[in-house]
Amino acid sequence: MSLFGKEIKNFDQNTFLDVKINSIVNNYKKIQNEVSKNCEVAATVKADAYGLGVIPIAKSLIKSKCNVFFVATLTEGIELRKINKRISIYVLNGLNNNDARIFFANKIIPVVNDLSQLKKAESFSLKNKKSLKIALHFDTGMSRLGLDANQTKFLLNNKESLIKNTNVALVMSHLACADNRKNSMNIKQLKRFREISQYFPKVKLSLSNSAGILLGKKYNFDLVRPGISLYGGNCSLDRNNGYTHVISLKAKIIQVRQIKKGDTIGYGSTYKAKKRMVVGTIPIGYADGFNRLFSNQSKLYYKNKKVSIIGRVSMDLITIDLTKFKKMEISEKDYVELINSKNNIDYLSRIIKTIPYEILTSLGNRYQRRYIA
Numbered sequence: 190m191s192l193f194g195k196e197i198k199n200f201d202q203n204t205f206l207d208v209k210i211n212s213i214v215n216n217y218k219k220i221q222n223e224v225s226k227n228c229e230v231a232a233t234v235k236a237d238a239y240g241l242g243v244i245p246i247a248k249s250l251i252k253s254k255c256n257v258f259f260v261a262t263l264t265e266g267i268e269l270r271k272i273n274k275r276i277s278i279y280v281l282n283g284l285n286n287n288d289a290r291i292f293f294a295n296k297i298i299p300v301v302n303d304l305s306q307l308k309k310a311e312s313f314s315l316k317n318k319k320s321l322k323i324a325l326h327f328d329t330g331m332s333r334l335g336l337d338a339n340q341t342k343f344l345l346n347n348k349e350s351l352i353k354n355t356n357v358a359l360v361m362s363h364l365a366c367a368d369n370r371k372n373s374m375n376i377k378q379l380k381r382f383r384e385i386s387q388y389f390p391k392v393k394l395s396l397s398n399s400a401g402i403l404l405g406k407k408y409n410f411d412l413v414r415p416g417i418s419l420y421g422g423n424c425s426l427d428r429n430n431g432y433t434h435v436i437s438l439k440a441k442i443i444q445v446r447q448i449k450k451g452d453t454i455g456y457g458s459t460y461k462a463k464k465r466m467v468v469g470t471i472p473i474g475y476a477d478g479f480n481r482l483f484s485n486q487s488k489l490y491y492k493n494k495k496v497s498i499i500g501r502v503s504m505d506l507i508t509i510d511l512t513k514f515k516k517m518e519i520s521e522k523d524y525v526e527l528i529n530s531k532n533n534i535d536y537l538s539r540i541i542k543t544i545p546y547e548i549l550t551s552l553g554n555r556y557q558r559r560y561i562a
Contacts, residue, residue: 203441203472205524206556208241210249212435216419217253219432220402228409231257233398233416235265235281240478240550241420241436245560248272259414263288266297279324279359283334289313293321298358300324302334304344307351314354324359325389329381330374331365345388359412360389367400367408368426375404386410399424422545423535434535436549438528438556440471442521445511454508455500460485467511469496471525474505478551479527482541490526492518 221230232255238246247258247269257277260266266278277298284292284299284306290313292299301307301323314321325344328335336344344351362382366372379396386394394410399418401408403425417424421434446468454460454468469491475481484501489509497510511519528534534545 202557203443204477204556205439205559206552207437207439207559207561208245209433209435209437209561210245211562212421212433213246213419214249214253216421216432216435217250217255217415220413220415220418224402224413225406225409227411228406229257229412230255231259231279231395231412231414232419233259233414234269235259235261235416236550237265239416239420239546240552242558242560243269244272251276257412259416263291263297263299267291267295270295270297277358281326281334283326284309284323289321290317293317293319296322298322298324300326300334300359300361302326303336304340304351307344307355310355311351311353320354320356322356322358324361325357327360327362327382327385329362329378329385331363333363335362341385345385348388357389357392359393359395360386361395361412361414364396364398364401364404364408367398367404368424370404370425370427375408379408399430403428403430417546417549420549421534422549434530434533436528436534437526437530438473438552439524439526440473440507441524442469442519443472444470445519445521446470453500455484456503457501460500465512466499467514467516467519468499469509469511469519469525471507471509471527472505473507473527474503476504477553477555478548479507480541480543480548480551483537487537487540488532490529490532491523496525 232250234243234247237243251273259279259281261281263280266280269278279298279300281300283302289309310321310323326335327341328337364378366374382396393412395412396410397408397413399415402413418430418432421432423430448462448466448468450462450464452462473479481502483498487498488495498507499510500508534548538545538548
């Protein structure tokens with residue numbers, strides 16, 4: 190945990206985020222068994238491994254023979270490089286500014302997203318007489334990153350003159366609608382990627398993220414890049430992908446009070462008691478990534494029973510209805526489960542009409558994190 194840029198010990202014993210490392214490794218192995226025999230499975234660990242802690246997760250995946258990792262930024266890549274000198278690390282956001290020297294020094298591979306980035310890579314390699322290893326990203330329909338149609342055509346027609354000094358280690362694209370197997374965009378992108386790949390017969394190819402893997406082996410090529418599926422989230426709109434959920438989140442009850450009929454709870458007085466009630470307060474709020482949209486509508490678990498959030502989710506606190514429990518059953522030493530196997534990230538994301546990716550990456554750093562083998 191850091192505060193004002195300094196690492197400090199987390200003394201909080203009221204909230205715990207448990208990350209099941211073995212479940213992440215098992216999800217990785219499950220993907221290995223699902224893809225083509227000669228297809229390598231990388232791991233996407235950007236955004237601090239989707240908010241769960243890149244260092245312990247990457248170390249465990251490396252022990253499980255994962256040799257290729259994808260991150261979003263150069264800073265993320267440098268942090269990852271510190272734990273292993275041999276793995277391949279790709280930076281998805283590409284070669285920006287004049288950072289080719291840093292990429293080269295740290296043996297990190299930029300994903301080149303346009304011709305200007307390619308020019309920078311070529312210029313560095315020529316000037317320093319050192320071949321910078323790169324990946325080429327072609328936009329086949331996402332319209333976000335990657336060489337667009339015009340740049341792609343120009344590059345393919347002038348490949349020999351434009352790529353002289355760099356070492357192209359990977360050709361890749363990214364699927365826009367893979368979470369929906371019936372979307373025609375999947376086939377269009379597959380066809381376009383196959384056309385482009387013919388110009389790079391000796392280079393490894395990668396098209397599929399987590400959802401793309403579920404489209405079948407024809408989308409595998411040489412390398413797949415799972416992300417959310419490693420962390421147990423469902424990446425398909427029309428079926429359960431069968432991966433194991435990997436986290437649980439719980440908070441200690443820090444105060445219990447009784448309120449009478451007509452009393453209101455929380456900011457805006459959005460909840461009004463219809464009878465005498467017992468209310469518990471737990472020290473988690475939207476500053477910890479538990480979204481304000483859960484106010485007055487989500488269920489949590491106490492002693493394996495559902496309890497309702499009543500009132501608004503505050504920055505640091507949530508109030509829950511404990512009326513169904515006898516006084517002797519409630520203790521301020523007990524924990525309430527916010528995320529568990531029943532209240533998993535897929536279920537929670539549906540409640541507030543978002544995606545499991547957002548639930549995970551929003552989790553803050555105030556929890557006491559425990560990595561469970």
